[in-house]
Amino acid sequence: MNRRDFVKSALVAPFVGAVGYATGGTQPSATVTDAMNRVPPDGSTHPLAGKPLPPWKPGEFQVHFIYTGVAESMFWILPDGTTMLLDCGDHPAWTRGKLAVWILPNGKRYAGEWIARYVTRVNPNKTDVDYMMLSHHHDDHGGMDGWGAGQPIEWKGQKIWRSGFMLAAETLKFRYGFDRGWPKFNDPVPDEQGDTACLPHIRKTIAYLQERDGLEMVPFRVGAINQVAMRRNAAEYPAFKITNICGNGKILCRDGNVKDLFGWLRGYKGWFNENCMSLGVMVQYGPFRFYTAGDFAEHMKKPDGTRLWMEDCIAPELDPVDVAKMGHHGCYSMAKSIVSALQARVWTACVWDKVHLPEVTLERLADRSIYPGPRLIAPGVFTPLKRIEMADKPFLADIAPESFEAGHMVLTVAPGGKTYNLAYVTADDESMKVTGAYDFVSKGKA
Numbered sequence: 001m002n003r004r005d006f007v008k009s010a011l012v013a014p015f016v017g018a019v020g021y022a023t024g025g026t027q028p029s030a031t032v033t034d035a036m037n038r039v040p041p042d043g044s045t046h047p048l049a050g051k052p053l054p055p056w057k058p059g060e061f062q063v064h065f066i067y068t069g070v071a072e073s074m075f076w077i078l079p080d081g082t083t084m085l086l087d088c089g090d091h092p093a094w095t096r097g098k099l100a101v102w103i104l105p106n107g108k109r110y111a112g113e114w115i116a117r118y119v120t121r122v123n124p125n126k127t128d129v130d131y132m133m134l135s136h137h138h139d140d141h142g143g144m145d146g147w148g149a150g151q152p153i154e155w156k157g158q159k160i161w162r163s164g165f166m167l168a169a170e171t172l173k174f175r176y177g178f179d180r181g182w183p184k185f186n187d188p189v190p191d192e193q194g195d196t197a198c199l200p201h202i203r204k205t206i207a208y209l210q211e212r213d214g215l216e217m218v219p220f221r222v223g224a225i226n227q228v229a230m231r232r233n234a235a236e237y238p239a240f241k242i243t244n245i246c247g248n249g250k251i252l253c254r255d256g257n258v259k260d261l262f263g264w265l266r267g268y269k270g271w272f273n274e275n276c277m278s279l280g281v282m283v284q285y286g287p288f289r290f291y292t293a294g295d296f297a298e299h300m301k302k303p304d305g306t307r308l309w310m311e312d313c314i315a316p317e318l319d320p321v322d323v324a325k326m327g328h329h330g331c332y333s334m335a336k337s338i339v340s341a342l343q344a345r346v347w348t349a350c351v352w353d354k355v356h357l358p359e360v361t362l363e364r365l366a367d368r369s370i371y372p373g374p375r376l377i378a379p380g381v382f383t384p385l386k387r388i389e390m391a392d393k394p395f396l397a398d399i400a401p402e403s404f405e406a407g408h409m410v411l412t413v414a415p416g417g418k419t420y421n422l423a424y425v426t427a428d429d430e431s432m433k434v435t436g437a438y439d440f441v442s443k444g445k446a
Contacts, residue, residue, distance in 0.1 A: 043402055043424065043436025053425050053432045056081075056124055058233075059415030061240065061285050065325075065350055066118050067380040067408045067427040068111040069103040070094065071140045071164070072329065072350035074292070075115075079240050079285070079415065080233035081124050084131035085172070086292075088115050088165045091139035091197075092147055099354045101381050102406050104427040110149040112167025118408070119172060121432060130231055132165060132174040132215075135294030136278040137181065137196040140352060143167065145201045155208055164198075166205040174209065177217045178228070180247055180279050182206065187248045188265040194274040220279055222250040223258045228281065239286040239417060239446060246280040246293055249300075251314045261313055264303065275328060276300050276310050282321075286417030287444040289321035291342055297333030311338040318342055322420060322442050323411055325349065326365075329356040330379065339364050343371040345440055346422055348409055349379040354386060359393065366395035374398075376438060378422060381406035400424065402436040418442055 043049065056062050056077045064075040071089030078084075090111035094100050105114065120127055134142045143164015145152075152159040153166075160166055165174075179202065185191040191199050209215040221227055221244060226234075228242045245252045249262035265272060278294025296314070299307040311327065315337035324344035327333040329351050347365050349357060357379055364370065365377055375398055382403040390396055402424035413420040423437040 043400060043438050046423075046434075046437035046439070048421075048423060048434040048437045051434055053122075053410060053423060053434050056122065056412075057415075059237070061283070061288075061413040061417070062122075063290070063411040064118070064122060065348055065380060065409040065411070066115050067104060067350075067406060068114050068352070069101050069381070069406070070352050071111045072352070073111070073115045074325075074350070075119050075122065077122070077124065078230050079237040080230040082130045082230045082232055083123055083125060083128075084133060084228060085115075085119065085129050085165075085168065085174070086133045087135050087141040087294075088112055088132070088143065088168050089138070089140040090143045090148065090164045090167065093140070093352045096353055101352060101354060101383060104406060105429050110163065110167060112143060112162070112164050113149060113171070116168040116171035117430065119168075121430065127172050129172050129174050131176050131178065131228060133178040133220075133228070133279065134165070134180065134202060135280075136274055137191060137194065137198040137202060138274060138295065139164070139196075139198045139201075141294070142198045142202045143205070144197045146197075153208070155204070158204055160204045160208055161201060163201065164205075165202070166208070169205070169209055169213070173213050174215055177206065177209075177215050178220045178279065179206065179217065180220060180277055182217050182219060188260075188262045189268050189272060191274075193268075193270065194272050194277075196274050220244060220247050222247045223252045223256070237285075239284075241284050243282045243284070244279070245282050245317070246278070246296075246314060248277050251317060253317050259313075261308060261310075262300065265300075273298050273300050278327070280314075282318075284417075284444075285413050286442070286446040288413050288417035288420060288442040289319070289444050290323045290411070290413075291318065291321045291344075292325040293327055295328040295333075296338075297328035297331065309335065311335040314338070315341040320344075320443070322346065322440065322444065323348065323422070326361070329353070330358075330361050331356045332358060332361060334361050334364055336364055336370060339367070340370050343373075344375065345373075345443065346376045346378055346411075346438075348411070348422075351379045351381050354383055357382065357386070359390060362390075362393070362395045362399075366398045376400055376422070378409055378424075379403050380409060380427075400436065400438070405435065407435055413442075417446070
């Protein structure tokens with residue numbers, strides 16, 4: 001089977017009959033709603049369901065979790081219309097065979113192109129995007145050499161594959177860029193020592209876009225507030241801010257200091273874990289809070305043999321949020337410490353593999369002994385087979401049923417941040433039809 005033949009129908013057909021039978025007693029219960037949630041637990045009954053997603057309006061903060069089935073990508077629209085593409089991956093995830101998930105809308109285009117087409121449908125600035133940000137140097141977040149659409153570009157004696165950000169840039173024009181390694185790619189050690197196929201590709205992509213489009217690269221500063229700044233009308237939205245909370249093994253502490261967890265790596269000559277270097281931010285809009293931090297999940301082994309777990313390190317510096325993107329696609333991530341710290345009302349995940357969202361992760365997210373109250377677990381896809389295998393698990397009641405069919409997720413925070421909505425949008429085609437939606441009231445203080 002080749003990539004172009006790997007379509008949704010090939011995976012869903014064997015399970016259609018079994019799904020209806022296996023889930024008879026596991027339909028979402030009242031645990032996915034509460035007194036603050038203004039819609040029933042079945043999101044398909046929401047007034048938006050079956051209609052095109054409404055366009056962004058000034059004052060809203062919007063995050064589009066773009067589903068491709070092979071990579072992670074998020075498109076942000078800030079309240080004043082400033083935009084950012086956070087990650088734009090592409091890699092041969094379909095070669096995972098039985099572990100692969102649906103490639104949508106189909107396999108005729110690569111992820112970078114599907115992502116760019118999606119952005120142009122929802123971007124108030126058409127093809128102009130203010131920021132591109134790469135959370136870390138893995139191909140499912142930034143693309144890679146050796147994999148992409150058509151023939152690579154020949155530039156200054158180098159081949160740049162049309163993959164990830166590079167492919168998206170054939171349609172989109174980025175003004176500013178953040179990358180965890182730029183400009184020297186040696187913090188805390190030369191990136192070539194890491195576990196990445198993305199780095200050579202992204203270095204060439206950045207250089208090419210600097211020359212072609214005048215892309216302005218800016219070093220990401222942990223602890224900075226509004227480095228990802230609103231560039232059109234920031235004065236009108238003083239309640240909105242973005243704080244850089246982690247990057248390159250550094251984390252922002254409650255007291256305002258920045259802790260360098262991996263200073264001991266400097267001068268190190270061995271391999272290191274790229275996921276641990278992910279960039280992360282915290283968004284505040286009045287009482288609303290949103291957390292995302294790349295692929296935080298794993299550990300680094302220190303010279304004395306002890307293990308340093310990134311989620312355990314950052315958890316004491318975090319407060320509860322309304323929405324959190326799971327680190328590492330929910331794949332053996334979200335330790336008890338960080339679940340307890342974040343206490344999210346909505347957990348999202350960009351999924352591209354059936355290994356993602358294993359039972360142990362879902363049990364922690366749903367565990368009321370870690371924190372009480374309802375929650376909605378909203379991945380981009382929760383496959384029929386996974387649903388069958390976990391049909392008797394209590395946490396299934398917390399999972400958005402729209403994820404059983406796969407789709408984009410769109411977080412829309414109302415002006416001022418007092419309320420927010422999570423909508424599922426079909427990824428089967430480019431109609432932007434809402435398949436289900438949920439309304440919430442923010443729980444924080446302005």
